[in-house]
Amino acid sequence: MSAYLAHFLVMVGIYAILALSLNLLIGYSGIFSLAHAAIYGIGAYASALAALKLGLGFWGGMMVAASVGAFASALVAIPSLRVAGDYYVVASFGLQVVVLAVFMNWTDLTNGHAGLPGIPRPNLFGRVIDQPFEYVFLAAAFAVLTWAICRRLIQSAFGRVLQAIRDDEIAAQAMGKNVVLVKIVVACISSALGAMAGSLYAHYITYINPSSFSLHESIFIATLVILGGSERLAGPVVGAFVLLAIPELLKFLAIPDTVAAPMRQIIYGALLIVFMLVRPEGILGRARAAERSGR
C-alpha cells in the first residue's frame, strides 16, 4: 500500500512539473500548446539515451534533456510565434506529430515501438535512488524547484512583460517591448522544465516507449492546467493532484480496462466543457479582468 501511494505521489510530482511549466505558456503568456507531451517525451528520450549510450547518468542526462527540449521548442516557436496565436496551436500539434514519428520510426536511435529498457536509476551522492518512497522526495524536490523557478520568473520584470503581452499584445509592443523575443524565450524555458519532467520519468520507470507521449497526453497536461486554474501558480499543482486521483478512484469500480481508458478521457472532456461554461478560471483562480469586460 505504501509503495502504491508512493508511486501515486511520484506521478503527481512529475505531472505537477509538466503542468507548472505548461502554465507558463497557457496561463501567463496566453499561448496554447498541444505539444507538451512531445517535449516531455523529448526529455525522457534524450535523458535515457544520454544515460544508455553516453553513460552520462541521471544528472548529465537531465541537462541534455533540458537543452534538447528547449532547442526543439525554439525550432517551432521561432517561425510560429512571430505570427498570431492560432498558428501556434497548429504548429505545436505539428511538433507533436513529428516528434512522435521520430520516436516510432527512427528505430536505430529510439528502438521504435519496443522502446528503451534498462534506464539507470538516479545516483545521489553515491546512493542509488531505487525505492519508490525515496523517489517521492526527488520528484517533490524537483516540483518545488520548478515552482520556485516559475514564481521567480512571473514576479520578475520579464514575467510582467509576459503578462502584459497576454493581456494586450499591441500595447506591450507600443511600450517598446520585444514581444516576439519574450514569447520565444518563455517557450524555451517552459520546454526545458517540461523536458526535465521527462528525464525524471524515464529514470523512475526505467523503461520508455512512444505511447506515453501521445497527443492525448498533451491534451491531458493542458487539462491539468486549465481545470486546476491557470491564473494561479498553485492551480496546475491542484489540477495534477485531482485529475490523477480520478483514475485511481475509478479502479474501485470494477470497469474493464478497455472501457476504463476511454472513460477517463470522457470524464476529462466533460470536465473541460463544464468548467468552460461554468467556471473558466478553474478550481483555483480568479476571473480575468478582460473576461469580465467582455473582450
Add this chain to the structure above:
Amino acid sequence: MDLFLQLAATGLVVGSLYALCALGWGLIYGTTLHFHVAHGAVFTLAAYFAYAGQKLLGLPLAVAVIGAILAAAACGMLIDLFIYQPLERRGALRTTLFIASLGLLTLIENLLAILFTPDPLRMDVGWLADAVQIGPVFLTRLHLVSVASATLGFLALMAFLRYSLSGRAIRAVASSPEMARTVGIDLRRVHLLTYAVGSAISAPAGILVAMDVGVEPYRGTTFVLLASVAVIMGGIGSIPGALLGALVLALLENLGVWKIPSEWQSSISFGVFLFFIVVRPRGFFGRKVQSAEI
C-alpha cells in the same frame, strides 16, 4: 513514371477528402473565428451515423449517407447553440471557446470508442469497391466518387456563398461582423447556418474515408488539424484557398512517399506548414490569422 502517376492520383483522392474537411472547417473559422476542433468530432460522427444507418437500421447505403449528412449538420448546429453561443454571450475569451471545443472532441471520440469499440468497423459499399483502371493508374469507384464529391461540394459552396441571400449574409459576417449587424443581420442565426453548412460539407469526407478503410473513433483529430493547416496555407477566409491548400498538402504527402519512407508521411504536412508560415504567413490568397487574444 507510372509510380509517379499512381501517387499523384492517390494524392488527388486524399486531397479531395482533406478538401471537404478544410472547406467546412475554413468556412466556420473564416466566419465565426471559432477554432472549432470539435469539427473533427462532427466528421467522425457522420461516419458512425452512416454506419449505424446501414448496419443497425438496415437502410440502403444512399439513404444512410444522406441521413448521416443531415444528422452531422444538426450536430454542428447543436454544438454552436449549446456550447459556443452561451460562451459568447458571456464574453468568453477565444481560448476558452477553443478549450471547450477540445473537451467536446475528446468526449465524443471516446464515447464512440466505448459504444462501438476502438477497432475499425467495415461498411458494405458493394460495387463502389470495384477497381477501375485509367491509363496506368488503378483506383476504386469509391475514389472517383470522392473526387467528384469534393468538386461538387466546392462548386456548390461557391455558388451558395455568391448567389443565395443566406450565403451572402455569411460572407457579410465573415468580412465584418459589426457592419453586418448594423445592416440588420442576426449574427447568431448566421453562425448557426454556417455551422450547418460547414458540417454538412465535411460530413461526406468522414463517410467516404469510413467506406474506404473502416469507421474509427480517433481519426477526426488528425483530419481537422490537417484541415486547419490547409486553411492557413490557402489563406483564412478564402474558399478556393482551402481547396488549393488541401490538394497541395495531400499531393506533397503522397508524392513525398516517392523519396521518403511512408511512415514519415504525416510529418511532411507539418514541415510544409512551418515552412509556409515563415515564407508566406497569409497563405496563398487570404488575410492574416487572428490572434488568440484579440
